[in-house]
Amino acid sequence: xxxxxxxxxxxxxLARAGLNLTAEQKAELKTVHAGLAAMAERVRKxxxxxxxxxxxxxxAEEDLx
Amino acid sequence: MSDAIPTIxxxxxxxxAKQLSPVELTRACLARVHALDGELHAFVHLSEERALAxxxxxxxxxxxxxxxxxxxxxxxxxxxxxxxxxxxxxxGSKFLQDNIPDTDAACAEKLAAAGTVLMGKLTTHEFxxxxxxxxxxxxxxxxxxxxxxxxxGSSSGTGAAVAAGLIxxxxxxxxGGSIRGPAALCGIAGIKPTYGLVSRxxxxxxxxxxxxIGPMAWTAEDCALMLQALAGHDPRDPxxxxxxxxxxxxxxxxxxxxxxxxxxHHFHEVDHKVSEGTQRGITAALATFRDLGTExxxxxxxxxxxxxxxxxxxxxxxxAAAYEEWSRTRLGDFSEPMRSRLMLGAxxxxxxxxxxxxxxxxxxxxxxAAMTGLDVVLTATQPWEAAxxxxxxxxxxxxxxxxxxxxxxxxxxAISVCAGFGAGGLxxxxxxxxxxxxxxxxxxxxxxxxxxTPFRSQRPALVAARAAA
Numbered sequence: 001x002x003x004x005x006x007x008x009x010x011x012x013x014l015a016r017a018g019l020n021l022t023a024e025q026k027a028e029l030k031t032v033h034a035g036l037a038a039m040a041e042r043v044r045k046x047x048x049x050x051x052x053x054x055x056x057x058x059x060a061e062e063d064l065x
Numbered sequence: 066m067s068d069a070i071p072t073i074x075x076x077x078x079x080x081x082a083k084q085l086s087p088v089e090l091t092r093a094c095l096a097r098v099h100a101l102d103g104e105l106h107a108f109v110h111l112s113e114e115r116a117l118a119x120x121x122x123x124x125x126x127x128x129x130x131x132x133x134x135x136x137x138x139x140x141x142x143x144x145x146x147x148x149x150x151x152x153x154x155x156x157g158s159k160f161l162q163d164n165i166p167d168t169d170a171a172c173a174e175k176l177a178a179a180g181t182v183l184m185g186k187l188t189t190h191e192f193x194x195x196x197x198x199x200x201x202x203x204x205x206x207x208x209x210x211x212x213x214x215x216x217x218g219s220s221s222g223t224g225a226a227v228a229a230g231l232i233x234x235x236x237x238x239x240x241g242g243s244i245r246g247p248a249a250l251c252g253i254a255g256i257k258p259t260y261g262l263v264s265r266x267x268x269x270x271x272x273x274x275x276x277x278i279g280p281m282a283w284t285a286e287d288c289a290l291m292l293q294a295l296a297g298h299d300p301r302d303p304x305x306x307x308x309x310x311x312x313x314x315x316x317x318x319x320x321x322x323x324x325x326x327x328x329x330h331h332f333h334e335v336d337h338k339v340s341e342g343t344q345r346g347i348t349a350a351l352a353t354f355r356d357l358g359t360e361x362x363x364x365x366x367x368x369x370x371x372x373x374x375x376x377x378x379x380x381x382x383x384x385a386a387a388y389e390e391w392s393r394t395r396l397g398d399f400s401e402p403m404r405s406r407l408m409l410g411a412x413x414x415x416x417x418x419x420x421x422x423x424x425x426x427x428x429x430x431x432x433x434a435a436m437t438g439l440d441v442v443l444t445a446t447q448p449w450e451a452a453x454x455x456x457x458x459x460x461x462x463x464x465x466x467x468x469x470x471x472x473x474x475x476x477x478x479a480i481s482v483c484a485g486f487g488a489g490g491l492x493x494x495x496x497x498x499x500x501x502x503x504x505x506x507x508x509x510x511x512x513x514x515x516x517x518t519p520f521r522s523q524r525p526a527l528v529a530a531r532a533a534a
Binding site for chain 1: 274371373375377378381385392393396404407408409411412414420424429462463464500502503
């Protein structure tokens with residue numbers, strides 16, 4: 001997978017996460033960034049601001065029918 | 066007793082008829098552990114004294130008043146992320162090598178109350194993620210059908226131990242397929258119950274909102290017997306469902322004529338095309354279901370990649386949160402696969418996570434709508450037969466979406482059952498998913514399939530070979 005994140009941006013994200021990585025680990029992480037970005041794009045849909053997240057749900061009667 | 070490995074149901078009948086002693090049964094399992102586990106590495110902690118004490122206590126009670134239920138005197142094992150009072154619980158990690166809990170997890174407590182014999186703790190990927198790892202204190206479990214091959218994980222030891230008859234049933238946990246995956250590759254049955262049906266209290270988290278606890282055993286019927294003991298509300302688990310308990314074996318043997326099975330062909334034929342052996346298993350399974358009188362219908366859902374993206378983003382983020390403190394201070398002490406997974410958390414933003422959780426609601430609604438008028442849906446469990454243990458790809462989550470995650474995302478129950486043997490004689494499987502809390506229907510369909518096919522009569526050749534040695 002091609003990387004689309006530069007060193008400066010990666011260093012910022014790692015610092016924010018409090019992770020101290022070796023150069024080799026950073027290089028590996030760069031190779032999977034595009035895959036994660038594609039996943040993040042997939043969960044974005046035109047849904048409007050009122051669409052609720054899933055957590056805190058309870059099964060409704062229709063689930064059980 | 067015979068050398069044949071009984072199912073839980075068979076052993077329970079023989080114990081109730083006083084034709085089988087729990088002590089003899091336990092000794093037979095222990096003998097198989099001693100003969101085979103040097104190659105399989107299914108156990109990280111064998112509690113032999115506890116097992117024999119449990120077996121003797123069960124035998125005394127049964128002789129005095131009969132068995133308290135079908136699990137009384139049955140040898141079982143627990144994945145090593147399940148807390149066990151007085152017994153090491155390492156989570157497969159260097160962090161917890163000296164951890165001896167002072168209480169049992171809810172599932173351990175329930176199985177003990179049902180009279181089971183605790184054989185010990187079973188190999189897991191570190192904190193139920195990543196793997197196989199070769200840099201942990203214990204080696205990864207090996208597949209009894211061919212020990213050069215992977216079991217899948219993370220309930221790797223449970224899969225190997227059940228397939229080889231080291232135990233008759235065991236506990237696994239499932240965040241994106243960790244019960245069903247090893248069940249499939251080890252040729253056994255394993256169910257991820259409805260979210261909230263089995264308490265997670267006392268079990269190390271992988272990803273809170275996706276984690277499920279469930280049974281793994283040789284047959285679907287055995288899983289049903291175990292689930293009967295495991296299910297139920299537990300206020301210690303905030304996600305625990307408060308619902309009346311059902312009879313999980315109540316529909317077994319009633320036949321499945323007229324039931325409607327939705328087949329999600331595009332998952333395993335288009336979105337992630339399975340191996341020839343797996344496809345043959347699925348095709349033959351559909352023919353079996355037709356012969357049994359079910360109605361097969363085509364089901365169309367969002368692409369598997371959408372489900373995988375949603376589940377993976379949630380899983381990565383919740384895991385990173387759960388293990389953040391150690392990630393920040395002792396990242397180098399994690400195994401290489403777990404460390405790599407934890408690193409991913411840095412690349413997922415808070416907004417990405419919430420968008421994934423919003424997508425989760427949409428996907429669950431989609432599955433609910435698709436299942437209207439259906440009893441179960443069917444797809445693959447694993448895309449292929451077990452890979453060689455040193456050839457397991459590390460980052461396939463990005464381009465090889467898993468078939469199991471959709472049912473963790475939705476919280477719906479799903480079971481994997483053996484559907485034959487593919488390349489190299491390794492097992493292949495089908496996955497059946499049901500509606501929330503409708504495990505009795507799921508067990509009914511899975512049991513009918515197992516009884517209509519010959520795959521439950523064959524154990525790994527290794528078992529017989531070592532028994533004869």
